[in-house]
Amino acid sequence: MKNYSQSDVCTGHVIDVNPQGQHFTIRCRSGDPFTVRVGINSGFDVLTNLDGTNRDRVQNPKSGDDKSVEYKIEKYVKPNRLVIVSGIFQEHEGTRLLEARRVIIMHSDPAAYVFEESHWWLTQITLLANRWLDNLFSDRRSYTADDFAAFYRTNLNIQGTPTTDSIQECATLSRLIYGLSSAYLLTGNERYFMAARAGVEYQRQTFRSLDHDGKYCFWAFGRRREKNGYVRIMESENADDRGSIPLYEQIYAIAGITQYYRISLDPQVLEDIHRTVRMFQAFYYDGNTDKIKAKGFPGLGGYFSHLDPVAMRPDSEYLDRLPNTDAKNRSRKNWNSVGDHIPAYLINLMLALDPLPIGSGNGVQQRNELAEVCLTILKETAQLIADKFPDPNSKYVNERFAANWIPDHEWSWQKNRGIVGHNLKIAWNLTRVAFYFQERAREYQHIDPIEAENCHQRATQYLDVAQKIADNMAEVGVDQVRGGVFDAMERIPDNGLPMEFSWENTKDFWQQEQGILAYLILYGATGRPEYLELARESIAFWNAFFLDRDRQGIFFRTTDNGKPVVEGSYADKGGHSISGYHVFELNYLAHFYTRTYVSPGVDPADASFNMYFRIVPNCGQESINVLPDFIKPGSVTIGKVILDGIDQTDKLKPRTSCSYQINLEPKNREQVLVVNFRVLK
Secondary structure, three states: OOOEEEEEEEEEEEEEEEOOOOEEEEEEOOOOEEEEEOOOOOEEEEOOOOOOOOOOOOOOOOOOOOOOHHHHHHHHOOOOOEEEEEEEEEEEOOEEEEEEEEEEEOOOOOOOOHHHOOOHHHHHHHHHHHHHHHHHHOOOOOOOHHHHHHHOOOOEOOOOOEOOOOOEEHHHHHHHHHHHHHHHHHHOOHHHHHHHHHHHHHHHHHOEEEOOOOOOEEEOOEEEEEOOEEEEEOOOOOOOOOOOEEHHHHHHHOHHHHHHHHHHOOHHHHHHHHHHHHHHHHHHEOOOOHHHHOOOOOOOOOEOOEEOOOOOOOOOHHHHOOOOOOOOOOOEEEHHHHOOHHHHHHHHHHHHHOOOOOEOOOHHHHHHHHHHHHHHHHHHHHHHHHHHOOOOOOOOOOOEEEOOOOEOOOOOOOOOEEEHHHHHHHHHHHHHHHHHHHHHHHHHOOOOHHHHHHHHHHHHHHHHHHHHHHHHHHHHOEOOOOOOEOOEEEOOOOOOOOOOEOOOOOEEHHHHHHHHHHHHHHHHHHOOHHHHHHHHHHHHHHHHHOEEOOOOEEOOEEOOOOOEOOOHHHHOOEEOOEOOOHHHHHHHHHHHHHHHHHOOOOOHHHOEEEEEEEEOOOOOEOEEEOOOOOOOOOOEEEEEEEEOOEEOHHHHOOOOOOOOEEEOOOOOOOEEEEEEEEEOO
C-alpha cells in the first residue's frame, strides 16, 4: 500500500525499547510486531477508573530532560509491560509505522495491574449505582414503590434522563434490581438495598400476573403512560418477539428478585420466584414425561422460546406470523430459552437453597421442592448446552433449534451467524457449573461413589467444552490486535479468511463482560496463563474505552478502535438491551474472581473479600448460605462473621471448612450480616 493511514489502536506487550531512536515495539496477540513511534505530541497515561482519577505515580528517571521524548519512553515503557497504543497507523511500500498519540499503561508498577487492586471494581460499581439512582430519583436517599412508579423509566438518553417513551419494562426493571442488589452485596451501602427493596415491591405490585389459584406467575412486559392513564402491557413489544410472551423476558423478570432474595431471605419474594419457575415447567418445558407428551410436545428436553398469549402454547401457528417481524418462533428452542436460566437466576437461587437452609414452618417444604426443581433444571440445561450447541463444522456454537434439536440457520436476522458473546457466555457458565459438580463429587466420594463419579464426569465434560469454546473465541472472536470482543460473525466464512463479519467489526458492552468473566474463571479452573493474558487484555480494553467518565456510565457499543458509537439508540444509557445488569454483574463477579483466582503478590493476610446481607424479620430460616458464586472447590473459607456490628465468628461460623452456611437466630427485626471470606492460596 502507498500513503495509507488510519486511526488505530494496538494492544500488546512491549518487546523492545529504544529511547534514543524515539520508538518502541509491541507484539499483539496475533503475534504481529508493531513499531510505535513516539513524538512530542504523544501522551502517556496510567489506566483510570470511572472516576477519572489520575493514577500516574510512575517514578521519574534519575536524569534527563523531562520534556524530551527519550525521557518519556524511558519513564513509561518497560519490557513485557502490557500497553494500549492509540494513534495513527501508516503504511507505505512495505513500511508500517504506528504514530502514538496516547499510550496507556496498566499501573505505575510495571509488574502490576490497577484493575487487580482490591478496590477497583468496588469503586466502579459504586459510581455506577450512584449515578443510576441520581438520574432516576435525583437527591432521594430512601425509596418507595411510589418513587419507582413515578420516576422509573426503561429508556434513558445519553445523559441518563428519560426519553419521550414512558415505557417501564418489567425485565429491565428486574435487571436494575439485580444491579442494585449486587452493589449492596459487594459494598454494604444501605442506599442500594433500600432502592432494591422498593424496586422489588413495585415490580410485584405492578407486573405480577397470577393464575386463578396462585400456582403460576407470569410477568407483564411493561407499563406505559397513555392519554387516559397508565396501561399494563402483557405481550412483548421487542421487535423479534412482538405479540408473544418470550421466555427470556420471563427469565430476566426474576433475575433481580432472586439476587434480592439472596440478601434478604424474604419468603414472599421466594414464593413469587417459585410460582415463576413452576410456570416455566408447565408452559415452556419440553420434558420427557407422559404429562408433557400428552400436550403434543416431542418431549426432547429443553425449553421452547415463545408462547402464544391466547392459546398459551409454544406450538401455536400464530407464533410464525407475529406482527411486524419475520421471526418464526413456533416450536423453537434457542440459547436464551435454554441457557439463560443458568446465569440469570438459577445459580443465584441454588446458592441460596443448596445446602438446604435450616428452618421450620411451611417454608421448609417450599424450599425443598424448589431446590429439587433447580437441580433438575441445572442438570438438563447444562447437559443440553454441552451436547447440542457445539458444532464440529464451525468455530461457533449453534444458537437456534427446531423442537427436535435440528439447528435452525434460517431464523430472521441471525441466519447462520454466531454471536461471540453467547459463545463466551457458554464458556463462562459451563465452567461455573463444572465447579458445582466438582464440589458435589467431593461431597459424595465417601457416601455414594457412583453419584460422585457421575458428578466428576459432568464437571470434566463441561470444563472441556468451555475450554474448547474459549480457545475458539480467542482465535475468531477476540480482536487480536486491538483487544476487546467482536459482535456477530458468519459461522461458516466464505470470504477466504478465518473471520467474516456479519455487519460491522464493532464491539458491544455486554459481550466484553462475557469475555472477561469467561477468561478469568477459566484461569481459575485451569491455571493456563493464556487465559489470564486474555482476561487482562479484555479488562484493559473495557476500562480504556467503555467507561463514560463524563457521565459515569457505560457506552453500549464502540468501534473496533474503541471510539464510542453514539448514533441513535446506541447512545442511550437505558433501553430494552441495556439496564443495570451486565455491567453490575461484571463488577460483582470480576471482583470475586480477581480476589480469588488472581491477586498476584497479595499478602496472605489481605487475601480476602466481604459480602453483605440484610435479613428480613422472621424470615423463617435459621441459617443463610453466603457463597458468592459457584467457585472452584477449596478456594475460600469464611474468616469472620459480623452480625449487627458485633463479631460473632465463633458463634455463627460453620464448623466445617467446606460449608458456607451461617447460623442465624430468628429475630423480629432486620439483621445486618457481614461475611469476610479468606482466600486459600
